[in-house]
Amino acid sequence: MMKSVPIINHPDYVAQIGDDHRFPIKKFGELIKILKKKNIAKDHNIFQPTEVSKSTLLNVHSEEYINKINNLSLTQEEIRKLGFPLVSSVRRRSFVATGGTVLASKLAVKNKLACNTAGGSHHAFSNQGNGYCVFNDVAVAAKYLKNKYKFNKILILDLDVHQGDGTAKIFENDDTIYTVSIHSKKNYPSKKQSSNIDIELEDGMEDEEYLNVVNQLLKSIETQNFNFVFYIAGVDVHCNDRLGKLNVSEIGIRKREKLVINHFFKKNIPLCGVLGGGYNHDFEQLVNLHSILHETCNDVLIN
Numbered sequence: 001m002m003k004s005v006p007i008i009n010h011p012d013y014v015a016q017i018g019d020d021h022r023f024p025i026k027k028f029g030e031l032i033k034i035l036k037k038k039n040i041a042k043d044h045n046i047f048q049p050t051e052v053s054k055s056t057l058l059n060v061h062s063e064e065y066i067n068k069i070n071n072l073s074l075t076q077e078e079i080r081k082l083g084f085p086l087v088s089s090v091r092r093r094s095f096v097a098t099g100g101t102v103l104a105s106k107l108a109v110k111n112k113l114a115c116n117t118a119g120g121s122h123h124a125f126s127n128q129g130n131g132y133c134v135f136n137d138v139a140v141a142a143k144y145l146k147n148k149y150k151f152n153k154i155l156i157l158d159l160d161v162h163q164g165d166g167t168a169k170i171f172e173n174d175d176t177i178y179t180v181s182i183h184s185k186k187n188y189p190s191k192k193q194s195s196n197i198d199i200e201l202e203d204g205m206e207d208e209e210y211l212n213v214v215n216q217l218l219k220s221i222e223t224q225n226f227n228f229v230f231y232i233a234g235v236d237v238h239c240n241d242r243l244g245k246l247n248v249s250e251i252g253i254r255k256r257e258k259l260v261i262n263h264f265f266k267k268n269i270p271l272c273g274v275l276g277g278g279y280n281h282d283f284e285q286l287v288n289l290h291s292i293l294h295e296t297c298n299d300v301l302i303n
């Protein structure tokens, strides 16, 4: 077993969407830098993904939609819903970041833990992109694992502040993939879907109450024998986030990652971590908050 957590990164995670875009796309480039600086990502544990194959994508997305992304031919209305300009670097990033989550999930099967430095595009539906999400990378990787390893119970634990609506919809009739979302009640998307478990939080929730909700949730699903866990570690629950409505501190996020990652590690259930959202007012703080996922996985693995 590898001593450090496998970290998946590609320079093309950073797409050219313009420096004044509301989405902080540069965080993906800065995150790997800070992980190297903290000595969490070293030469031997950084893995570069390739573009996800069309056949793997087809397990979740319609051919028509995949072709539209490939040919950069979404309608204006579809581009508006997506929130990104549909340029070739956005196409490239979508394929390579989805390939990254697939690779991370395979490495997690081998190493118990692995993390992408992107991913968590949970608002993407099978034939439509939404809210900065082109392909639902976690859904695609979950289907990939299910087919490859014959897993019959995969958990998708989504702690991004927004509901994982795309994921919930994709798996609404699939009882081998169990979807859980803890999210802000009054936040995007306005039309929620039904996950296996949805927990809605009131505005302004603070560390203690939030961590209590997460802890209770983990206890409530404890007896289920999951083969594998995808963890969407959105940091838009942070008090300084532009889009979140909660009041969770950096210490709270640190405690959350420890709680979740330790919980499954102790049970010997492999876990693949992906970023999820983060739109902090302070860019440096944002990158640092995202790095807590990788740092915590690394600490759990080496201790």
Ligand SMILES: [Zn+2]
Residues within 6 Å of the ligand: 160, 161, 162, 234, 236, 276, 277, 278
């Ligand atoms: Zn979010």
